[in-house]
Amino acid sequence: MCDERQLETWARDTLSRRQFGALSGAAALAACASGTTESKASAAAGLKEQGVSFATPDGTMDAFFVQPEKGKHSAVILWPDIASIRESKRNIARTLAGKGHAVLVVNPYYRDVAGEQFADFAAFISQGGFQKVGPWRGKLNAETIMRDATAIVAWLDTQAGVDTARGIGTQGYCMGGPFTVWTAAAVPARIKAAASFHGGGLVRPDYPMSPHKVLDKVDANLLIAVAQDDDAKAPADKTTFADAAKAAGVEAKVEVYAGDHGWMVSDSPAWNAAAATKGEADLLALYGAALA
Template identity: 65%
Template sequence: MCDEKQLQTWAKDTLSRREFGAFSGAAALAACTPGEANGTDANTSEASGDVTESSVSFETEDGTMDAFFVHPSGGPSPAVIFWPDIASIREAKRNMARRLAGEGYAVLVVNPYYRDVAGEQFADFAAWIAADGFDAESGFALVAPWREKLDADAIGRDTAAIVEWLDGQDAVDTSRGVGAEGYCMGGPFTVWSTAAVPERVKAAASFHGGGLVRGDDPKSPHNMLDQAQAEYLIAVAQDDDAAAPDDKAAFAEAAEAAGRPAVVEVYEGDHGWTVPDSPAYAQAAAEKAFADKLELYARAL
């Protein structure tokens, strides 16, 4: 359902490096609603308004995972696992998590690349595109060896460790289900999360997620829905749908066969439309996606 490389190609073909850097900063600021934190040092633990945030780390079967944790200051809340896109943890993602925490959720933005690197690797999407020169291949080349380790089994192990850590936090209401949301490459991780810990992960929201339908592969996300007990929001980018128009029906049919509630919808935005520092960011469509996600969590968590 997606190809992240088109974001790099789009930026290379249409914007200069300076223009894209300016665009990314302006979009990230625009995504912050009044009163939201905007630039809190992620290496500190501090309260800002009605939320508290900190950098955290914990052990998994594969090493030490680092993450950004933000939650309401007033009491325990349902938890959400936040799987970022290919550029991983950065301020745009922290701001997205802060906004969700302001709606009453304890949000953990995880570093999916922790097996190889810790902490923020790219300040914004422009930095990923320009990782080794403003070049449509460089960002992919850099993350490829990290990314290839992120299969269904690895994400399953990670999810088990994440849920165990979340359930040990005073800020998490363990009587409520856990949500999982993912962007681009993080989209399939949400489905794998629901299959890995079905008794806890009760909602998954994939935004312009890639690789949700992988043919007859038994580890394809759409073929693992019968292992879950969750409800799904599959938000598809319009250009991704044009490239693979049969995928949305295949996922919806698999969900129906598994008896899992799923909304599979094509949004009026291109790949990356929900992410403030993406060149494809489309605010109106992003706001609709955010509202739809809140409706899912209200029902399922």
């Protein structure tokens, strides 16, 4: 599984194979394609969406919230990748909401900035995103994410469209992958499903709060979807995580996908339609089984 310190190398290598113009065009087409993780659903088609904000122990978090117009639904917390909230992540949320979930896309950088900072991943790279977000990302350790998760769950449970009788799901991409495990560990009574897609840093041997070391605090089913290139760099990580889950009595599907790091995200240079479709199907199966 990818170490977050390898992300800049990954971006340099993958983006060198594609021009930004081609990437932007492909991302636009991908966002409109049916049957993919990010097939765009209009808020007018039975959904309602809004920007929201709420208090946490560390300040005021902002987020994007989309849900079906009627009824009560299981909630989902979406932790974005390093480029944070943007249209590709809002489209993932819209698609999930169209499947009957109340989805909150959170801004993990709220301690420093509010709202969208980059229109897409191409803008993130071209605008020096790694340097810009470095100080913000440095604050996001297990303790801060667990504090945030507790506040997020508390806010969701006050929303009229959220069914508090059902468990909450959480999903994360790249740096957001470990955040899902920490979220599940922070609020085990409410978080019943967690999915990591090409997550970075799920196995950190020297970190006491490494995600694989806190599974004894988790009461959720897990989907750990590993990128094939990340697995090639650290092939033992998937086994280490799976063994830790088994020892903790946590149901975890740990699988290497036929896609490189970033395959689930339409504005990523590694976006892969077939692998993204499989990832969406596996995610919906996870939520269908665990959030009843």
